[in-house]
Amino acid sequence: MSQKIFVSAKEVADRAGVSRSAVSRTFTPGASVSAETRRRVLEAAEALGYHVNHLARGLMRNESGLVCLIVSEMDTPYRASLIRAISRHLQNASKIAMLINTDRSDRSVDEALKLAISYRADASIVLSGMPEKSITDLCVKSGQRLVLINRDEERAGALMINLRDQEAARQAFIAFQRAGCRSFAFANSDVGTPSLMAREEGFCAAGREFGVDVIVERFGATRYQSGVVLAQRLLTREVRPDAIFCANDLLACGLMDTARHQFKLAVPDDLCVVGFDDIEQTSWSSYQLTTFAQPVDRIAEEAVLWLSQPMTDSGRFCRMTPDLVWRESVRGG
Known part of the structure; x- marks a missing residue:
């Protein structure tokens, strides 16, 4: 089978009987080109199956349009929804997402990122607190722009998006109190990301504020099966809690x-x-x-808007408040 050869702009120009620059102007939004020239170029492009090489065009401007999404636990429902939202906003901004799975924090992660950098990605969005700091070091050294989501790392020139996790945890504690609960527990994983620990610390701090000891149990990954084990540990205690705040929905x-x-x-x-x-x-x-709703669409919108603006040496913090969604797992909810 012969190799597929991509149609060039010169071939379109020859078929349409116009200059190479006329083809370029036809496919450049806002560029000046006559209606007749545009018609001839578009007819020739359709006949030949021509598509604009946006990657080559971007590299001429020292921009590839590629954005790395550095993700751990990408198969979990929350992470999947965030990937979906960010990739949609990137596409709407004429950018392309390149996904890097960082479930394994070893040399293979660095190698995967180096491969992405070799394609001259313009930016990286780190969607998790799990990857090592060395990964963002590598992004910075390559000249990439950075968006850091739910991490406690500060970077000059980066957008850092975090939730008000501790405030949400205090709100959960008060909701339990108003429901008449007397014994409080926090169910967490062993993952220890900044956002998960902030929820634990906020819930325990609320307990101290109201003179109540909070039981804390941690186990495994932040997944459904860990919630099973955490329930077995908490519900077999001599004093069984009647209120449990879980670090995420899968645990719950x-x-x-x-x-x-x-x-x-x-x-x-x-x-x-x-x-x-x-x-x-x-x-x-x-x-x-x-539960508390993560503002997924707003996170995606802020991240892509930041990458679409001129680069600056000064970073920016963006803190968002998750909304409490009342359903039926709390009395009075």
Whole structure:
């Protein structure tokens, strides 16, 4: 089978009987070209199957239009929704997303990023607190622009997007109090990302503020099965909590299923639960989980808007407030 050869702008120009620059102006928004020339060029392009090489055009301006999305746990519902939103906004801004999976924090991550840099990506968006700081060091050294989401790292010239996690945790504690709960627990993973730890610290701080000791349990990855184990640990304690704030919704779903099916507890009559992220599953009739909604679309919009503006040496912090979504896993919700 012969190799497919891409049609060049010169071939279009020859077929249309115009200059090479006329073809370029035809496919450049706002450029001056007569109606007749435009018609001839478009007819020739359609007949030959010509498409503009935006990558080559961008490299002539020292811009590739490529943006690396550096992601861990990309198969989780929240992360998938964030990837979907960011990639959509990038496409609307005529940019292309290049996905780098960083589930393994070893040399393979650096090699994958170096490969992306070799394609002259303009920027990187780090969607997680998990990748090592050395990864963002590499981005900066390559001259990329940076957007850091839910990390505690500060970078000159970068946009740093964080949630007000501690404030949300305090709100969850007060919601439990108003529901008449007396024994409070926080269910976390062992991952230890800045956002997860901020929720834990905020919930414990609220307990101290109101003179209440908060039980903390941590286990495994931030996934459904870890919620099962956390429920087993918390609900077999001598003093069983009647209010559990989970670091994310996947933990909460695993915890709720275990509480109801293994321990025969009724939610919310025997146990109140709050999650975080507002993934699709939380609205299912099986859960009806009260949770905090991550402003996914706004995060994506702010990130892409920042990358579309002129580069600056000064960075910017953007802090967003997650909304509490009331459902049926808290009494009075």
